[in-house]
Amino acid sequence: MTRGRRVTITDVAEAAGVSRQTVTRAMNGMAEISDATRSRVLEVARELRYRPSRFGRDLVKREQRTVGLVVHDLTNPYYPELASAVVGAAVARGWNVVLADTVHSRDRVADLADLVRQVDVVVGYVGLNREEKAEVFAGLPVVEIDPGPGSAFGAVDLDERPAMAELCTHLLDVGVRRPVALMTSAGAERGVLFRESMAAHGVDVRTVVTGQESIDAADAAVADVVASGEELDAILAFNDLLACGALKALRHARIEVPGRVRVVGFDGLSLGTVVSPELTTLAIDMSEVADVAVELAVAMFDGELPYSGDDVRRSVTHRLVLRESA
Amino acid sequence: MTRGRRVTITDVAEAAGVSRQTVTRAMNGMAEISDATRSRVLEVARELRYRPSRFGRDLVKREQRTVGLVVHDLTNPYYPELASAVVGAAVARGWNVVLADTVHSRDRVADLADLVRQVDVVVGYVGLNREEKAEVFAGLPVVEIDPGPGSAFGAVDLDERPAMAELCTHLLDVGVRRPVALMTSAGAERGVLFRESMAAHGVDVRTVVTGQESIDAADAAVADVVASGEELDAILAFNDLLACGALKALRHARIEVPGRVRVVGFDGLSLGTVVSPELTTLAIDMSEVADVAVELAVAMFDGELPYSGDDVRRSVTHRLVLRESA
DNA sequence: GTGAAAGCGCTAACAT
DNA sequence: ATGTTAGCGCTTTCAC
Numbered sequence: 204m205t206r207g208r209r210v211t212i213t214d215v216a217e218a219a220g221v222s223r224q225t226v227t228r229a230m231n232g233m234a235e236i237s238d239a240t241r242s243r244v245l246e247v248a249r250e251l252r253y254r255p256s257r258f259g260r261d262l263v264k265r266e267q268r269t270v271g272l273v274v275h276d277l278t279n280p281y282y283p284e285l286a287s288a289v290v291g292a293a294v295a296r297g298w299n300v301v302l303a304d305t306v307h308s309r310d311r312v313a314d315l316a317d318l319v320r321q322v323d324v325v326v327g328y329v330g331l332n333r334e335e336k337a338e339v340f341a342g343l344p345v346v347e348i349d350p351g352p353g354s355a356f357g358a359v360d361l362d363e364r365p366a367m368a369e370l371c372t373h374l375l376d377v378g379v380r381r382p383v384a385l386m387t388s389a390g391a392e393r394g395v396l397f398r399e400s401m402a403a404h405g406v407d408v409r410t411v412v413t414g415q416e417s418i419d420a421a422d423a424a425v426a427d428v429v430a431s432g433e434e435l436d437a438i439l440a441f442n443d444l445l446a447c448g449a450l451k452a453l454r455h456a457r458i459e460v461p462g463r464v465r466v467v468g469f470d471g472l473s474l475g476t477v478v479s480p481e482l483t484t485l486a487i488d489m490s491e492v493a494d495v496a497v498e499l500a501v502a503m504f505d506g507e508l509p510y511s512g513d514d515v516r517r518s519v520t521h522r523l524v525l526r527e528s529a
Numbered sequence: 530m531t532r533g534r535r536v537t538i539t540d541v542a543e544a545a546g547v548s549r550q551t552v553t554r555a556m557n558g559m560a561e562i563s564d565a566t567r568s569r570v571l572e573v574a575r576e577l578r579y580r581p582s583r584f585g586r587d588l589v590k591r592e593q594r595t596v597g598l599v600v601h602d603l604t605n606p607y608y609p610e611l612a613s614a615v616v617g618a619a620v621a622r623g624w625n626v627v628l629a630d631t632v633h634s635r636d637r638v639a640d641l642a643d644l645v646r647q648v649d650v651v652v653g654y655v656g657l658n659r660e661e662k663a664e665v666f667a668g669l670p671v672v673e674i675d676p677g678p679g680s681a682f683g684a685v686d687l688d689e690r691p692a693m694a695e696l697c698t699h700l701l702d703v704g705v706r707r708p709v710a711l712m713t714s715a716g717a718e719r720g721v722l723f724r725e726s727m728a729a730h731g732v733d734v735r736t737v738v739t740g741q742e743s744i745d746a747a748d749a750a751v752a753d754v755v756a757s758g759e760e761l762d763a764i765l766a767f768n769d770l771l772a773c774g775a776l777k778a779l780r781h782a783r784i785e786v787p788g789r790v791r792v793v794g795f796d797g798l799s800l801g802t803v804v805s806p807e808l809t810t811l812a813i814d815m816s817e818v819a820d821v822a823v824e825l826a827v828a829m830f831d832g833e834l835p836y837s838g839d840d841v842r843r844s845v846t847h848r849l850v851l852r853e854s855a
Numbered sequence: 856g857t858g859a860a861a862g863c864g865c866t867a868a869c870a871t
Numbered sequence: 872a873t874g875t876t877a878g879c880g881c882t883t884t885c886a887c
Binding site: 209249252253254255256257258259260261262265267269272276277278280282283284286287290291294295299300301302303304307308314318320321341342343418447450451454455473474476477478479 | 535575578579580581582583584585586587588591593595598602603604606608609610612613616617620621625626627628629630633634640644646647667668669744773776777780781799800802803804805
Binding site: 209211212213223224227231255256257258259260261262263264 | 879880881882883
């Protein structure tokens with residue numbers, strides 16, 4: 204049972220009294236071999252617990268392609284939906300996916316450098332600063348998702364503007380006048396955009412900051428607002444997660460949704476259909492994001508596109524999904 | 530921009546006028562090289578867009594280890610929590626994770642056979658029949674999660690009994706007399722166990738079958754029961770997903786939870802804390818499951834354990850987590 | 856149908 | 872500090 208030297212094709216060849224090529228033929232179900240020797244070789248291989256080394260094989264075959272998917276935390280429901288879509292897009296193109304999250308990482312730069320050595324392209328939420336990225340990803344096709352302006356790599360940008368405009372119209376139509384933006388940080392782009400859009404219609408948005416991106420933080424923050432007695436008739440949350448937190452707080456305060464307060468999330472996760480009332484949300488189509496990202500990465504890898512610049516930026520547009528909560 | 534022959538270490542060596550070994554030294558930040566040549570080589574490498582082949586490297590270094598994680602559908606929140614935990618357990622041991630789901634797969638046997646060629650061990654929910662498994666995984670360390678009796682591989686069994694006993698005591702204590710088991714299929718083990726446990730206390734359990742493992746199916750099934758006017762005071766769902774569906778149906782029917790009907794889920798997903806009321810559930814510790822599974826797989830790979838038999842079966846125990854819904 | 860030779864791209868070990 | 876040699880485990884010619 205102790206692990207010795209790895210069993211190689213040569214061991215099998217010797218044990219079976221044939222050449223290594225014959226073993227290859229047997230293992231890979233190739234044609235030019237008699238049934239007799241094939242089964243004999245297979246038998247020996249099994250006895251020896253022989254498993255072909257993927258490294259030797261891939262080195263010569265060179266058709267093995269894998270994308271490294273980097274997400275922050277699979278425990279945040281946004282990332283699994285992305286991961287699922289990326290796996291789908293990748294397998295459709297015959298690529299493998301190796302998964303890395305940054306939440307389990309003590310040293311992001313080192314761990315990503317490790318990942319980089321195992322994959323042909325990287326896709327996802329990389330989350331390093333400019334210099335670190337340049338160092339870690341030198342020479343590798345990378346497609347960042349929603350990286351903000353000035354990415355030095357490929358990028359899939361998420362465009363919230365049209366949906367945001369639509370949302371504001373809807374909110375104003377139904378009489379919203381005291382909306383709150385529930386954001387993880389004061390500077391969050393989504394919050395700023397909401398504020399500006401509503402301001403254009405003469406409506407003030409108060410921003411409430413949760414600090415953390417968690418349901419509990421959102422729950423607590425909204426509970427505070429409610430307790431303060433301040434009027435509000437709508438909440439636009441940073442994402443669906445925070446929106447769910449808002450829902451919880453309002454439910455505890457016995458405030459009707461959407462009757463008295465409308466709640467809107469961001470992302471369009473399936474999570475939004477789990478809760479009650481179901482979440483109205485500014486949704487992104489994850490399969491589109493994944494498909495565009497993988498497509499871009501593959502094209503970069505194939506040398507059909509450069510590794511940076513406008514040619515490798517794409518945009519995917521949010522859309523307003525009206526469900527029950529607003 | 531068209532992709533030619535791959536740039537190899539030899540190309541860089543020639544272009545820089547040094548030996549391949551020197552290129553290796555430069556690329557890998559090794560010691561025995563002057564700063565001058567190092568930077569010259571690096572410069573040439575960058576110009577040529579040289580990236581070392583991981584296959585050549587891994588073939589000689591032989592320290593690259595990866596676990597194949599097989600899940601059914603990342604869109605089902607159970608699997609991401611598992612995936613997150615497995616990634617954590619794997620990186621802690623210096624292993625990579627390649628992710629495969631079976632929902633995107635047209636031909637499970639073929640796709641898993643592909644996966645098998647890229648990994649050193651397989652962990653997860655494999656979902657093939659006996660013969661297919663034997664064929665696909667011949668000679669590979671495999672750890673199945675919750676495979677049921679008679680697995681031919683390593684296994685992490687999930688033991689629901691203690692928590693189930695505790696749950697029944699609790700339910701009876703609070704006066705439950707007309708419980709319903711909300712299951713995906715009539716034969717589901719969890720349902721059977723619940724029925725038996727309650728029967729031991731003289732309480733009948735009615736089983737309601739959803740067919741599908743989805744919130745909507747559960748919602749519809751429970752709505753039916755409610756509409757039928759039949760009395761019920763508790764629902765034990767097959768998992769947290771179905772429990773959320775039950776919650777939705779009850780909310781629409783304006784039936785108080787836990788006031789009039791208690792609802793209990795299974796798995797202990799974080800999903801259960803998103804909904805309101807928060808879900809009471811028979812929870813499994815995913816990090817424990819993942820850790821045990823990866824540990825087992827690694828030990829099998831290292832030749833410290835056999836590939837099947839009682840030595841490679843472990844058990845992880847559910848526990849009752851009382852939250853708001855029961 | 857089978858084997859011998861050559862080589863995939865890289866690094867370890869041993870020169871110099 | 873740099874180069875040479877050998878070889879990782881496999882498959883692809885190309886003989887026979």
